[in-house]
Amino acid sequence: MSCREHAVLSRRQLIKGSAASLALWGFIPKGMAVGTRDPRLLTIVLRGGLDGLSMIAPAGDPDYARIRQKLALSKEGATAGLPLDGFFVLNPSMTYLHSLYTKGEALAVHAVATPYRGRSHFDGQDVLESGLGGVSRAENGWLNRALAGLSVAGKADPKGLAMGAVVPLVMRGTAPVMSWIPKAYGIQLRDSTIARLMDLYGQSDPKLAKAFAEGLEIDKVGMTTATGAMSAPVLQPGGPRAFRDFIETAETAAKFMSAGDGPRVAALSYNGWDTHANEGTVQGQLATRLAGLDAAIKAFAEGMGSAWKDTVVVIVTEFGRTAHTNGTEGTDHGTATAALLLGGAVKGGRVIAKWPGLADKNLYEGRDLAPTLDLRTVVKGVLRDHLGIPAGALGTTVFPESRGVDPLEGLIA
């Protein structure tokens, strides 16, 4: 046996051992499908605490304009938002999202919060992504446990996809996850070097071996899609660099997820929502960010092609921001906020909210939009009705100790 053969063999064994073969993704649709649908789920975590009151603005609330002052959107005039249901308006930077809403492919939930009631980003994200009832410094997240649950049920051998150099907590756990980061240079790795390195890892470092094998597999998917070679990402001219990266990442996620044998469940995150000063709802920081998010949504939706009809995108953040503006035309860490569901599989065209009102007496701790809906009910509704995860598992393993938190009905078309 030559050196080369040995290397290739151990690489194959390794892939088999870690169930890393992408070919297995092909089974997922059958297992996960509810009815004839081949469901896809993308979760986008907006880090920093998105100001829900500026994205989905309660222009019809009598106290809103007073407490938001210069940050307030209105139903008409220079600061007009895009009309939603007569009470809420959408931030004017999100024209594509508005078109989805109009088509019934997007909905918003408002006054929603995780069980976390502190005001630390990191703890807030920990609770949001771990799916636990409180801060835990957990090492795995609900999306990964949902995937693992599917696998236990003998339905599939699902594999998650994480976009970015660091796998977000929501996607970490025992179920296998591939991560993707943009390729450095156009350097083609040489087969001989790959085989030798895989052989070396196989003999001395199983964790590196597994990571490397998965990286190589995902590289293949990244290079080609069902339609052939991967096209150059469509970048918006101008705009901040982070903004362009995000759009490119969303577009690449679509390439993976729309492929016939591609991953069906993915997560990515988008930083920079911590708008303490000069928030700028119509023009400025937040408006730019939201426009970036809107462009990323568009890139993803269009990239999904015909698979969009089977897709749900869940967009969540760790907490909202103070109801009142602070002294620096921004807002500080708050509690309830808005979340978005979009995709062809969403029963959209509405804003779901048990609106608590913005009068001072109705604010949480006298400062924040009060939470009236547990974010877990929304996510559970999607996981149950879109991915077909049984309610029992949702209340125990996916969101531990949350039996009383029922899945929200009727989110999926």
Next chain:
Amino acid sequence: MPQHDAVTALRRFGLGPKPGDMKKIAGDPRGYLLASLSDKTAAKIDNPQLEPSHVVYAEAQEAQLAQRLAQALVKEATKANGSPVPPAAAVTPQPPVANPMQPTEMAPKTTAGIADVRPAQIRRDALNEELAARIERAIATDSALVERLALFWSNHFCVSSAKGPVRGLAGGYEREAVRPHVLGRFADMLRAVESHPAMLIFLDNQVSIGPNSKAGKNRGKGLNENLAREILELHTLGVNGGYAQDDVTNLARLLTGWTVGQANVEQSEPGKFFFAAPRHEPGQWAVAGKRYGDEGQRSAEKALDDLARHPSTARHIATKLARHFVSQNAPPTLVAALEKTFRDTDGDLAMVTRTLVSSTEVWSHPATKIVPPYDFTISVVRGLQLQQKPAELVRLTSLLGQPVWQVPSPKGWPDDDDAWMGPSAIRERLRIAERLARDVDKMVDPRGIADDLLGAALSDVTRQAIARAETREQGLELLVMAPEFLRR
């Protein structure tokens, strides 16, 4: 295993050996580390070509003002004579920096010219010079432990150059506020970082105004809690350190007035720390059980001093150090020893570091941490003696997901043992290794280099893989991608 101690000294506590280092220190690896701690100023970068951060700030601001003035004049001119070209004499702001590409007499005469003295350019130039100096230090240093401490503290007290004006200040911040103190007192570093303009801007304190201060009453503006919160959660007590929302708000009140000097503010120097008394919230406020207040700038200084010596801070710092240098599963005895030294010495960081390298656990714990991208790139360049432009190394590091001074959040870079082991991440390292290996002198012998750089850590499997490589280049790629090179 004294031979393995040399590996630990140069890899766990360093940035990887340069050729010959492993042999050089083999006689007394611990002594080598301890000796490197004797010069308390060893982390400083004294480079006369680097401008102080306040100068960069002032220059950028001047350029911004000049730009606005020029734009206003263009607007006026367009209104007056329908032409966008204003009278040349009226728009000749002195270029704030001597730029050889843009002599003074060519100062903006048209809108295109005006755009050339962009504040963004001033900030970018400053950033690039700082990056180059930092990388040159990392590649050259013989006291890599000290450099690792600088990186650790810079990450603990991180700012991000992605936030507007911080771009021009991030490098100066690390040199001015962090590096002088990495072998000094924690309390001194804490004061230096929290009062540095880069931090005040990054965490919005320069816009925080006491609601009952003179300025607050006049302008109806208010508090911004961002800096106060991160001081408690990330910089001192730690998230479980026992503080509540009131502590955050009160510390924010005490910090009001801590701001950045501006050209148009009397008695302030542009770009330097400035205490704006009219913004300072009056009254006494409790933080972590003690009351402070009514002493102006001094109030928050006292609060910071007490936070620096709080037992929760000692525990938080001890845990982070052990996690960084050993593992997320570092032995509790190590954490306890670090915590004790921190408390006993009132936060003497040289003594804390001595405890770290003197503890038996750090020499016996297996190498489980994946070397982060920045340290990886630097260690390849050090080990293979590559001639690479700093800008190229910055780029490579960014491609691996760790752009220098662009942390994703105030929490800094992740520090779990496997944080940098996402699948594509290892694949991309190989791509970077291929890129770098191209530049190696073709006559070198990868086997000899492997022995020299990995010493006692070099496994038989790796040795064999390198020896059987098809080309020298491939041998070097396998060397820098070997588990013993990727983990420390």
